[in-house]
Amino acid sequence: MKHLARYVPILDWGRGYSRETLTNDLVAAAIVTVMLIPQNLAYAMLAGLPPQVGLYASTIPIIAYALFGTSRTLAVGPVAVISLMTLTAASSVAAPGSAEYIAAALVLALLSGLILLLMGILKLGFLANLLSHPVVSGFITASGIIIATSQLKGIFGIPAAGEAIPELASTLFANLRHTNLPTLLIGIVSIAFLFWTRKGLKPVLTATGLQPRAADLIAKAGPIAVVAAATLAVVLLDLEERGVKVVGDIPQSLPPFTSPAFDADLWRQLAIPALILSIIGFVESVSVAQTLAAKRRQRIDPDQELIGLGAANIAASLSGGYPVTGGFARSVVNFDAGARTPAAGAFTAVGIAVAALFLTPLLRSLPIATLSATIIVAVLSLIDLRTPRMIWRYSRADFAAMAVTIATTLLVGVEPGVIAGVALSLALYLWRAARPHAAIVGRVPETGHFRNVKRHKVITDPNILTIRIDESLTYLNARWLEEFVSEAVAEHPRARHLVLMCSAVNSIDASALESLEAINHRLLDAGVRLHLSEVKGPVMDRLERSSFLSDLGGQVFLSQDQAFGYLTSGTDEGEPAQSNDLWMARGLI
Amino acid sequence: MKHLARYVPILDWGRGYSRETLTNDLVAAAIVTVMLIPQNLAYAMLAGLPPQVGLYASTIPIIAYALFGTSRTLAVGPVAVISLMTLTAASSVAAPGSAEYIAAALVLALLSGLILLLMGILKLGFLANLLSHPVVSGFITASGIIIATSQLKGIFGIPAAGEAIPELASTLFANLRHTNLPTLLIGIVSIAFLFWTRKGLKPVLTATGLQPRAADLIAKAGPIAVVAAATLAVVLLDLEERGVKVVGDIPQSLPPFTSPAFDADLWRQLAIPALILSIIGFVESVSVAQTLAAKRRQRIDPDQELIGLGAANIAASLSGGYPVTGGFARSVVNFDAGARTPAAGAFTAVGIAVAALFLTPLLRSLPIATLSATIIVAVLSLIDLRTPRMIWRYSRADFAAMAVTIATTLLVGVEPGVIAGVALSLALYLWRAARPHAAIVGRVPETGHFRNVKRHKVITDPNILTIRIDESLTYLNARWLEEFVSEAVAEHPRARHLVLMCSAVNSIDASALESLEAINHRLLDAGVRLHLSEVKGPVMDRLERSSFLSDLGGQVFLSQDQAFGYLTSGTDEGEPAQSNDLWMARGLI
Secondary structure (H helix, E strand, C coil), X not given: CHHHHHXXXXXXXXXXXXXXXXXHHHHHHHHHHXXXXXXXXXXXXXXXXXXXXXXXXXXXXXXXXXXXXXXXXCCEXXXXXXXXXXXXXXXXXXXXXXXXXXXXXXXXXXXXHHHHHHHHHCCCHHHHHHCCHHHHHHHHHHHHHHHHHHHHHHHHCCCCCCCCHHHHHHXXXXXXXXXXXXXXXXXXXXXXXXXXXXXXXXXXXXXXXCCHHHHHHHHHCHHHHHHHHHHHHHHHCCHHHHCCCECCCCCCCCXXXXXCCCCHHHHHHHHHHHHHHHHHHHHHHHHHHHHHXXXXXXXXXXXXXXXXXXXXXXXXXXXXXXXXXXXXXXXXXXXXXXXXXXXXXXXXXXXXXXXXXXXXXXXCCCEHHHHHHXXXXXXXXXXXXXXXXXXXXXXXXXXXXXXXXXXXXXXXXXHHHHHHHHHHHHHHHHHHHCCCCEEEEEECCXXXXXXXXXXXXXXXXXXXXXXXXXXXXXXXXXXXXXXXXXXXXXHCCCCCEEEEECCCCCCECHHHHHHXXXXXXXXXXXXXXXXXXXXXXXXXXXXXXXXXXXXXXXXXXXXXXXXHHHHHXXXXXXXXXXXXXXXXXXXXX | CHHHHHHCCHHHHCCCCCHHHHHHHHHHHHHHHHHHHHHHHHHHHHCCCCHHHHHHCCCHHHHHHHHHCCCCCCCEECCHHHHHHHHHHHHCCCCCCCHHHHHHHHHHHHHHHHHHHHHHHCCCHHHHHHCCHHHHHHHHHHHHHHHHHHHHHHXXXXXXXXXCHHHHHHHHHHHHHHCCHHHHXXXXXXXXXXXXXXXXXXXXXXXXXXXXXXXXXXXXXHHHHHXXXXXHHHHHCCHHHHCCCECCCCCCCCCCCCCCCCCHHHHHHHHHHHHHHHHHHHHHHHHHHHHHHHHCCCCCCHHHHHHHHHHHHHHHHHCCCCCCEECHHHHHHHXXXXXXXXXXXXXXXXXXXXXXXXXXHHHCCCEHHHHHHHHHHHHHCCCCCHHHHHHHHHCHHHHHHHHHHHHHHHHCCHHHHHHHHHHHHHXXXXXXXXXXXXXXXXXXXXXXCEEECCCCCCEXXXXXXXXXXXXXXXXXXXXXXXXXXXXXXXXXXXCCEEEEECCCCCCECHHHHHHHHHHHHHHHHCCCEEEEECCCHHHHHHHCCCCHHHHCCCCEECCHHHHHHHHHCCHHHCCCCCHHHHHHHCCCC
């Protein structure tokens, strides 16, 4: 049971479910539902999909996550960045609005779900590490800029298209003379009012005597008021006649059952976009889930989160949705509204399903400009200009990775942006990993301590060269080790002993072992003996499984002090002492 | 001048060139020339190219390397593995033997040269680290098996084709009934005699009173004797009439001037193969050069080697050749024969050019079977079955990378083999990097030392949780750190202080900093203060460029001992002491 509960967390929290928890969860669900309706419509439109798809994607996927996810309060559904990535990926195989396009979005959700599920089962969550913080942060900022720019078309009531800024900006600019003034007015007023509900509404509500927390929650429902007001304005002022585009007829339906196409060609074309979208979604979702869990000293399990998000996306593909993930805004509202368990999510799903079934006729005259305004206001908070400055101050390498991600995303597109950022981060990491810390050391007078000869006054012996290695030896730095040693030996022509001080070496992989063997043989050719000192227990255990220790020209010393003492005493002229005996004396074998 | 000499090493060794060095170099050149003639013909044939291309590739490229390379004794030219990779890459765009095929080989050499040159100029040699020793070793063994199998067609006198073993074996097997018996006889005798010149000839020569070194060098010329004997046999016994295939007419010419095609499509198709081929060639060449340089306490500069090999390949593309690199066998012969400077290589180039101009008519009746025998005997030494066993004993992860490389190379092909090996090595590395060493530690009684609570009897305080981190904090393990901390805190509900002991942390990148900030805020939410201890100077300098230290809920302590003493004394109830002041007292800022 306990084992099963790890994979189906509902078995864990479901047993302790009380009436009080139910009340908390129901209140949270009601608030989140009201907040989510306009957002879901808007994100579906951003993804190039009919508005109801956004509602569907906020129902069954939430329930699937509630069954398998480990966060108690994460709210899963359509989010801005994933909607943009869906648009980019699906546009590459079909025209937005077409039946093939909606089918492509379903396939994308299915592939994304399968990829996440597989990563979860194979415990491959660590691959998400490849997305460093600067890359993710830069990518989200750039995506926010692209989304905001693309939504200007809704505000101006003109067409615009393009995956990246240059194309978007030029089509927008070319069509600017077709601007529809009533649309522009609705757009600007919607944006202004949405901003005001964010910042200005709460103080007003508090002034009327409301509790701050209640005022905060009511302010969160601001978007639905804007939606209602804009819709009313369109109907009352007959603005459709004046060229204001509206959402139009939305079918009244519960989420339908859909089966994604099994088309090998389509799957191949969408595989890489689905992979990138999945990992971005996972990284964002986990970071939100971790932040919320920590507030209540709860824990989430990232590998199980992959399974939860995988289930949610598979559910989306089977219920007329599109790719989903845990969203920051909706999760925070859910948490702040007092949600205690994933049941709150399930109640939200029911609320949205009810809306899809009964409220959609009311949305017929909702102007597109208001949805664009909703998106713009939501994504402006994604654009983070503070982090680039902070990262610039902290690390130029990290800043470079971020700058390349932002520039490539803005100028080329979202997938190339992520790939460029990941590739540059990895290249910079490999570059640094190829140059680990190491120092030639000598003995601090009157002590057994050894320190860098460049930084301290230390005692050295021209016969003996001691190199302290400050990192584990792996294939990424094995070649560096060979070069460092040969350079050091070439610069110390009198050296007859080389001691590698391994106090910071936690592991030696097969490539590094091969390099150590090559170094040993090259040094023997040059008349120099290689010794090791301060080798850790597990490293020594492993070395004994190779022939390195028996081929070693010198010995393995327990401590650097012992090595220095022994080699300076001149007893090294004869046969080397039995290194393993010395080592075993340490009692660690 | 000194600066220039770094990039044009001839300026360095050229000045001290003496008559004695000249003699040494001339003798070495003569021996290497004789040994290389049959090998160059054979490798060109292996690459699917006319035999003279092998000779051309051993002339101008050697001189280009002599000008820019840093190894004194490396011999550059066609080698077996690169010939196989050329065959694979060029076959993908043209039929072997066609004019397009020869043109593709030239483009491959040019691209390879440009890639190497660019990597050298941008100091990107570290990217070669991605090829771990098990991957390279496995790839070369698998390539050796493929080459040996493919050359059985020459021994049996039957056609066979295929990039990987399954196809090669099945075509060989299907054609076995067409075996030409005289060809088979020549092939088997050639193989037997070539093996004998390797092992049996030297003792015979020594027995006749020759110096061992001279005997060794004469034995190296064995292949040319086999070539002469086989050619004579074909002519005298009229074996061409009996269906024995021969090399045929070879144009008598110095290396021609060629200009590789500037065809964007062709370049795109060959770019990835050229990249893989370049890096494999570079890794092999550097390892040979390093081994030889170390024997005379000389050094090579890997970034300059990239430039040297790049120049050699560009030269090959301009002089009717194909991709080249530093070869193990030819370099060892050059070294053993007493070569002192790259001038020996230049003399070899002249020797081969003379052979191409005057000796080619003598090679007309050289049987293909003998060339196949030359290749088989040469590549059998590449097949290394000892290393897989050693690596299996030493590290299962490294063995997995090697096994996947061997299996993919044999069953799918050379490029997928390299890619699979590199990808798996990197994935395993990332997997390990995501799980660094860390331990919850406590104080060893009566000391200031802190040790792992799981391994030692130590003093802990339920209020204080101390985690020692044994690696630098990077984006690859930042997420792990968050999870490790949240798990530790969840398991120690009474903890009110968390101390991260950073004695082994050499650096903290921007992602890890972001994680530390997130940890700090999450801990504050949970009522726990985060402290750091034993932060290294450069790490502290960098942290001060961020807002982390001012946001830190706790303090930065000089030593873990101090942290433990301070936090257990109960003075922590009030305001935290000024962390920076404490730290500055250490005198390291």
